[in-house]
Amino acid sequence: MRKRPALLPTTRTSTGILVNELLLAQLKACPVCRGELSSRSDECPGCGAQLAPYYEQIDEANRTLTEAFNAVTRGEIERARELGGKAQAITPLVTENVALLQARIALSEKRFADAWEKAQGLPDTVKEKSGLLHEIVSLHEAETTGKQHFNLALTSARREYYVDASYHIERAIELIPYLAPVWRLAVKIELKRDRYEIALQHLEEGLRRFPNETYLASLELDRSAP
Numbered sequence: 001m002r003k004r005p006a007l008l009p010t011t012r013t014s015t016g017i018l019v020n021e022l023l024l025a026q027l028k029a030c031p032v033c034r035g036e037l038s039s040r041s042d043e044c045p046g047c048g049a050q051l052a053p054y055y056e057q058i059d060e061a062n063r064t065l066t067e068a069f070n071a072v073t074r075g076e077i078e079r080a081r082e083l084g085g086k087a088q089a090i091t092p093l094v095t096e097n098v099a100l101l102q103a104r105i106a107l108s109e110k111r112f113a114d115a116w117e118k119a120q121g122l123p124d125t126v127k128e129k130s131g132l133l134h135e136i137v138s139l140h141e142a143e144t145t146g147k148q149h150f151n152l153a154l155t156s157a158r159r160e161y162y163v164d165a166s167y168h169i170e171r172a173i174e175l176i177p178y179l180a181p182v183w184r185l186a187v188k189i190e191l192k193r194d195r196y197e198i199a200l201q202h203l204e205e206g207l208r209r210f211p212n213e214t215y216l217a218s219l220e221l222d223r224s225a226p
């Protein structure tokens with residue numbers, strides 16, 4: 001027997017919020033008699049169970065999940081985790097959706113192996129699965145390439161080939177801006193080239209991303225000293 005898709009097509013929740021088709025869980029079977037439910041109704045056509053309480057739970061869990069996915073998009077990972085746990089506690093019917101959320105969270109934290117494992121564990125009926133797996137692979141490749149550019153920038157800088165070093169560190173910035181050493185090296189290289197304007201831009205962007213980075217913070221301190 002062909003498995004039914006786990007998730008609903010794009011639709012509105014009872015609050016009227018338009019949610020992505022991939023984020024919604026649905027009541028596929030009656031929790032009392034396990035009979036398949038083809039459309040939303042207050043009463044199970046098979047056993048007469050009152051379904052409204054289950055739909056209310058699912059709606060609430062779906063709203064919570066939608067918020068969680070939005071939080072990932074905004075980079076609010078702790079909030080996303082908290083909301084995922086909340087959705088799971090409301091109803092186990094969102095388990096797959098929460099697994100998808102966890103894969104997204106792992107990916108946004110660049111924990112590639114973890115993201116891969118979580119995404120692989122999703123049933124094939126989850127439409128987002130193959131797209132997510134591709135995304136994980138391509139971001140992982142980008143990180144590898146970014147680190148290679150970082151190493152080339154470092155090698156060039158050590159040989160005092162600062163023009164080459166600039167080129168490679170710019171590529172690294174494009175690919176792996178979420179790693180602090182990239183910003184440290186970028187500032188050092190541009191200072192060596194007396195390109196203070198660019199060094200300052202890198203310093204500011206680096207500090208915005210890593211406010212506690214010791215080297216960058218010490219430069220900032222020097223700059224603001226009288």
Ligand SMILES: [Zn+2]
Nearest residue numbers: 030033044047
């Ligand atoms: Zn029933």
